[in-house]
Amino acid sequence: MKTGKVPQQLVVLGCIAAVVVIGFFTMRALLIPKSFGKYGHYRADAIEDVRALPISYAGVSACAECHDEVVKKKATGFHRNVSCEVCHGPAANHIEDPTAIKPPAPRLREGCPLCHNYNPSRPTGFPQIITVQHNPGKPCMTCHNPHDPVPPVTPKECSACHRSIWNQKSVSHHAPLECTTCHTVPKEHFKNPRLNVVGKPTNNEFRGKCHSKDGQPGKELLDLSKVAPKIEMLHAGRYRCWDCHYPHSPEGRQ
Numbered sequence: 001m002k003t004g005k006v007p008q009q010l011v012v013l014g015c016i017a018a019v020v021v022i023g024f025f026t027m028r029a030l031l032i033p034k035s036f037g038k039y040g041h042y043r044a045d046a047i048e049d050v051r052a053l054p055i056s057y058a059g060v061s062a063c064a065e066c067h068d069e070v071v072k073k074k075a076t077g078f079h080r081n082v083s084c085e086v087c088h089g090p091a092a093n094h095i096e097d098p099t100a101i102k103p104p105a106p107r108l109r110e111g112c113p114l115c116h117n118y119n120p121s122r123p124t125g126f127p128q129i130i131t132v133q134h135n136p137g138k139p140c141m142t143c144h145n146p147h148d149p150v151p152p153v154t155p156k157e158c159s160a161c162h163r164s165i166w167n168q169k170s171v172s173h174h175a176p177l178e179c180t181t182c183h184t185v186p187k188e189h190f191k192n193p194r195l196n197v198v199g200k201p202t203n204n205e206f207r208g209k210c211h212s213k214d215g216q217p218g219k220e221l222l223d224l225s226k227v228a229p230k231i232e233m234l235h236a237g238r239y240r241c242w243d244c245h246y247p248h249s250p251e252g253r254q
Helices: 008-031 046-052 060-064 068-075 084-088 092-096 163-170 204-211 219-227
Strands: 249-252
16 A cells, blocks of 8 residues: 655644644743642732731721720611721721821712712612702711611602602792692601602592692692683593693793
């Protein structure tokens, strides 16, 4: 039998493969740290490198040594799982020299929305607000103690949380009306609004108290009812008043 020569293409491919394999192991030997794989799939020397970094954070246990009352209050509040240094910044230097170095104490609105501004990706039930509508212009600390962020004082006006609606109503024909004229507001709503929702009118007869020609408004609305536009309730037919009139700004709409 005649033995043929090895095709030149196979020789070239073999050389290329040999160069790739040799290059791979050479680069691996040069680039992969010697400590890689000692404790797992990472560089073992990283432990010492991290240990050598300067300490920036002190930990909540260090804060408790001087601020025990605040730490106790926070431990039973909604922020119990939030480290002090999340809001106040690294405090290791403050622990070393408490008099000379003071950690920042946020007082403005910029910090709280980082966690509490509305974001649909956050878990259901997580307290969220629309910053431009929720008591705009006032620091969060006006109503919320950051260490236990439940309002210690119930907001006196609905505008604290419903500013956009309040602004719209204030320039409408319904400006003289209190919110509770049309809404039933449970006392618990002010402390836990999501679990204690406000009641809304559900029928035309309620509006008819002021706007029906034969309506019977309460004493507190008697004077306003005299100047309120009057209609025959049959005029609405099968439609509800708010199908054409937005209650907070009740001018007719097309």
